[in-house]
Amino acid sequence: MRERHQMRTPRAYFTPVVALAAAALIGCGGSSDSAGGDDETATSGDGARLSLVAYAVPKVGFDKVIPAFQKTPEGAGVTFAQSYGASGDQSRKVESGLGADVVNFSVEPDVTRLVKKGVVDEDWNGDANEKGLAFGSTVVIVVRKGNEKGIKTWDDLLKPGIEVVTPNPFSSGSAKWNLLAPFAEKSRGGKDPEAGLAFVEKLVKEHVKVQPKSGREATETFLQGTGDVLLSYENEALFLAEQGEDVEHVTPPETFKIENPIAVLNNSKHPEVAKAFLAFNLSDAGQRLWAEAGFRPSKPELLKEFADKFPEPDKLWTIDDLGGWGEVDATYFDPDKGSIAKIYDDATG
Amino acid sequence: MRISRPATLTLRTVALVYLGVLVALPIGLILLRTFEDGFGAFWEQVTTPAAISALSLSLVIVAIVVPLNVVFGVATALALVRGRFRGRGVVQAIVDLPFAVSPIVVGASLILLWGAEGWFGFVEDTGFKVIFALPGMVLATIFVTLPFVVREVEPVLHEIGEEQEQAAATLGASRWQTFWRVTLPAIRWGLTYGVVLTVARALGEFGAVIMVSAGVAGESQTLTLLVHSRYIDDHNEFGAYAASTTLMFLAIVTLLLMTVLDRKRHSA
């Protein structure tokens, strides 16, 4: 790619556009080339160039973690090629050949896809890697400033006239977490699925109108004025507060623990460096940086350190309470047989 | 056809109101949001290393795509208008197909064709990366812009007919001479529009390109991908608007440049 930046088009006279483009290339060639040049020397020196493929939300965190890692002895001289995007899209890109050393996704099935493909080892989520969990969050209820509608619990969402914005669970990982939170509370952790599904059904049929594609698009739809309530990640809510948006968030008494996986690819060109980076993310120093960026550290003792920022709900349900991702996906979100999928189908039928 | 003054005014008003509501209003809003903090803030957003790299990548893609589209587009249009062969209607419909393909599908089919496990996977095995590299982004852009030159040149070719070309041929001009001296000047307006549309669309294409780009900031992001990543990953709405304004500015500059150059050549 870099070589092509210097490419001259011989037929520059062909159209003015080409001339314009070529002129602009020569004009701004300097800065992009010199930036590229730095990378080149770094790669040819001691340091490796790690390719990080991640979903969109944690970029704010990696912006803190990567410079810190580069200051450690293991990370000295290491440079990063960072690619962010929708979790599923990113996972599929790696599946179809995008070179990556470290991946970080919103939901576990996106890593499982790569395990099936054989590029991530089966034991990626073993104890050696802290179960492969980089960081986590919880599902929170975002409301407009002042919370005039007085929304505090999941039941409040079902008050007449409340419009809820949550993305489509078939395209968004965050939407699955959003629906699982009230489901877990109402079903007492999956013991009474009917009660949980009854709540989800009422929510989806009577209160969810628009279906944005991703978590961030849902946020945008909400910020542009649609709906009374947005269901989202806690870190997204904290981020919005930091950005000074006119919203605030409520952590319901019972909510759901979001766990976001990270893994090293087994075909990484720099496996040692990649593993060192993974380890740094999971280290206490790395986890503190994640916490500062609004993500809940995986280790309980670190979570206590940030108790002000991350209030402890009365009950935090986990995906394991419901039987793990494999079962949850098959029972509730399978597009043909899943019960939540059916609700979505009926709601709009 | 002489149209009365009131009728002219009515037509003008209808056109301008329609354009105003549909286009000027949204674009005005973008400009407003881009420049409400002054030009300095805008300039800061569009001169970051990532923005400059995205700008040059977008221009590189345009610089590769436009000449290819001009050469092959004019050839295809000529073949369609002047040629007589079976299945011409089918070929004509094929030319328009790229528009009907959802950008997502464009990306997916390119991966199926050129990806490591695709039909042409052997190319990738030789070490020449197509997908998740520049060639893939170029292929995606050519795919979505392919119809423009053909479609803009074709009606003009129809309209001018073949008389002059035949006259030139009778006078002993070679095929090339006829093309350069007679056909090309006649189709230049259509070609100009075709190129402008190609440039605009190539700059703005998003869905197909994002699927075949590695998406690394400062390396493989076009301006459009930068807009998206600023908006979605960074929640940097202002930066996204600033980059969008740059895109629109490039499109306008192309159009004006081509109009001015064309007039110069014409009056010279």
Next chain:
Amino acid sequence: MLEAPATGTDVGSARRRAGLRAAGGVGPLGLGVATLWLSVIVLLPLAAISVKAFDDGLSGFVDAIDAPSARAALTVTVAVSAIVALVNVVMGTLIAWVLVRDDFPGKRIVNALIDLPFALPTIVASIVLLSLYGPSSPFDIQLNATRPALVIALLFVTLPFVVRAVQPVLLELDREIEEAAASLGASNLQIFRRIVLPTLAPAILSGAGLAFTRAIGEYGSVVLIGGGIPRETEVASQYIQKQIEVDRFVNAAAVSVALLLIAFAVLFVLRIVGHRTARREEQAR
């Protein structure tokens, strides 16, 4: 070149004469180049996805398209796109006319405006339309998540097609015949219907075809403003995207192929109609 006397009848007779000669002005080389170009760029990728669509056999393909939500998405897409194409036919021709025949201060700016929708990343179009016509609309127009919102978003992205197709033909159009017809007592309407429209027809239809095809494939600009409500405002592209998200690639490919077939059929018919009209009008004169 603008003053080149190429009257409608001349074109017709020239074309008929040309028909007598074999490959016209293009040798087999030109034809070969065109075919190769189309194949590598367009046909092969589409072939790859079509093959994928039939991975589960013909019945799998039919099932994928016959799923209620798939059918609904296709219906919404085609209906909305047809409306968009029709509006474009009228407004696009009108705008092209104003831009070519009328003269007013600022015309060049208006002309430059036409292409801008193309250069805008679709996500930006979506955001801007949402802030204009969403719940916090400054004009108090709420179109968020309705079909009219889809129409507006698609009209925005397809604006250039008809305008830019008609403009060059209008420019090349010889006004002498119009003058002649007028001097013979023809009314404006007659002149427009008998002389201008037939010449413009292929360009208008071609532009409308492009607008229609672009509309049925459009994705980004409708995402936010459309709301993506299945069976109401969910368009085929969104459905395809969702199918890919749940790893139903075959379904996604099948709906894409259906979309392609629709587009292909529409374009094919439009082309034939366009040529017929043009030819009939020429012969009638």
